[in-house]
Amino acid sequence: MKVRGQRECKECGTRWSYYETGEVACPNCGSLHSVGVDEDRSLHTAAPKTLDLTPIRNDIDDAPVRRLAERATERTKAYTAGYGFIDAGTLQPLDDTYLAAMELRHVAGELARKTSATDDEEWYFTKLLKADEGERPDPEEVPDSLRALSGLAYANAVEEYRSDLRTYLDEHPDPAVRRVMERLADHTKRVRALDGDVPPREAETLVASTRDIGRYLAEDDENALAQAESRLDSLA
Known part of the structure; x- marks a missing residue:
């Protein structure tokens, strides 16, 4: 949506940035009566989000994996839901924190449902608990039993980003990138139809090509x- 990011409260005169808070209520008095003071509206889909997995990492030695996975699922769902990649008119990258959080959300959701996990699954889960630090495991580290979940997580992340790319292109038309976007959509649809069950390197290539498109639009x-x-040619 397009919004005037700088707002002024009609009750107490406080000014704040909607881009930073994501709230229309005045941060000083709580009034819902405010006006946008920007001259123009800017395209904006991003929401102020933070992810902190520190409390879960601190309990690794004391709590069962299933309980840790339940907590990780809750936190990553809250973080990834309604994330958005256009901030005050500027297209943001498909970053590692979001990608790792999406993968953790899928993997943790599965481990929270299982009565027991293998050693490989537990080890990989602990690697994903560094998502809030922007760290992602290498594709070669994905256990075979989690391969589909990892692939589906990345395909879903790409689809979310692609949605914002379409929104951005409505404001900044570019015929060349539209054609590449169609190819990206076909590959993403295929991976999702397979429930993510593709080689991890293929899912990683899908992510890399999406990032390339974002970099082209953001940096020309x-x-x-x-x-x-x-990269898309290599997936054909």
């Missing part, structure tokens, strides 16, 4: 668009 980097096409 023509090499990035060519790289996106090359």
